[in-house]
Amino acid sequence: MILVLVEVSPAGEAVETSREAITFARDLAAAGGGVPIDAVLVGTPDDALVGVLAAHGVRRIHALTGAAYDSFSGAAWAAGVEQVRAGAGSVVVMASGTPRGNEVLAHLGARAAVPMAANVVSFGGLSPFTVTRQVVGGAALEEMQLSQRPALFTVAGHAVEARPADTHGAGELVVETPEVPDADLVARVVSTDEPEPDLSGTLKSAKVVVGAGRGAGSAEGFDDLLELADLLDASLGVSRVVTSLGWRPHHEQVGQTGSRISPDLYIPCGISGAIQHWAGCSSAKAILAINTDPDAPMVTKATHAVIGDLHEVIPAVNAEIRRRRG
């Protein structure tokens, strides 16, 4: 049996990356001869969430409840998941490659003294069980053997597209209240501040992102870029060098150590396309690169490009948009 840790949004919905992980699990289950897929989540799901998970082919949903789960603790979540895993006899435990997913599975790996593979994009074979995962910000792939049990791995965001199953699972809800030792509750969230929002949230969910790199030239060099972002209802995303130079705040950073974005259109301006930046924007459906260097990696990897200085091209684009709007 394959057990998938499902993350639930504050609105009570399964997050997209968790549905991607379940979709990935279905391919793995099929290769294994149709083994069942169970989900484990924290809290009590409503009927709609149970229905969505069943539609994705989940046989059983293990809901972890109790005071130990009132606030987040990676160790406590791992204690609960481990008890579900042991009870259900699952040999594979998966999660999405989010901060929570990687953290909880790393706890499981440490507890069981087995390897954990982060950011897997595909599996190679079942005997031996081999997975391929992203390393060096996606610039290289590592084939890794997970021969010990349980096999633990997280699925890289957008490695597969989340889609419902051809055949519904039973979606049986099982409420569980595992014992969590006090030691696993020492490092838990003591407060969550809503007033300080995740400023990168709009960037991650934006349909259009205007990007800027060193080519912006200075902190004052963003006026035209911000105007374009405004004209397109877009978010501004920047490369690491821009935040390192203090031109823009870190929450606008796109890349391996910033936000990973997947807009319909990304417009990187004056960004060469270093590996760490590409790791954050490669999921964009279309990329329009504006750069003086026709051989820059961002240009050669883009779907569309304009060769030129952003400080000349962007004002002309803004003027053309204003002209067409009358």
Added chain:
Amino acid sequence: MVSPLVCVKRVVDSSSEVVLTEDGQGVDGRFAGFTTSAHEECAVELAVRIAADGGGGATVLTLGDADAVEQLRSALAVGCTAATHVLADPQAFGPADVAREIAAVVRDHAAAGTPHDLVLLGNDAADSGDFQVGIRLAYELGWPVVNGVSAVSVDGGVVTASGSGPDGHETFRLPLPAVVTVLEGGVEPRYPTVPGRMKARKAPIEEREPAAEPVGPSRVRLVLPPPSPSTVQVLGEGPAAAPAVVDLLEQLGVLAR
């Protein structure tokens, strides 16, 4: 007094082209620049601030080959006061191996009278991206751990750490000793001063052999992703391309308002 240990890793500079070794077991260093992992630069900054606030010193640690001394001296140049180098081929060490080696250093330093009650690490390394050395270290030591935070302070034996979570800005509070993994973004790493660089160049570095034989990283091999053929459509050059750009924006439906 708080005397944190901060762990850094020498990694391939992300602006370099990645070339693999012939045996597919690692990145060929002859074609790459190297740096300290981004999250760890912030961990170093936090360690230096915590040590200064607590009247102690920050020790920097790395496991790596001889060249990794460069990363230690960089940390010494910005305020770490001691350095330990576990001399080893990092590609032979998996995350569990690295965690065991760090734990061995923590125990040996405690036995030698220079204990660390807080260990800071990057949330994940820019090359291996394992996301787990800090957590495995915590289990080795039997200490609590929090992950992916961008601010850390210590007061009266209590660590307060905070960062962005899925439901908002989360704060953790836990007693020392503890392990904390840091995400880039909460602090600006300082630049080394000239006197700092001079001092770092001459600073003594504790060199150690690994405490145990590594099990390895469960790696079969590294491969490069297949190059995707360039299908870029060049819309034009300079400002003259503006009409073609706006045509494209209209086609993609992102201009409608």
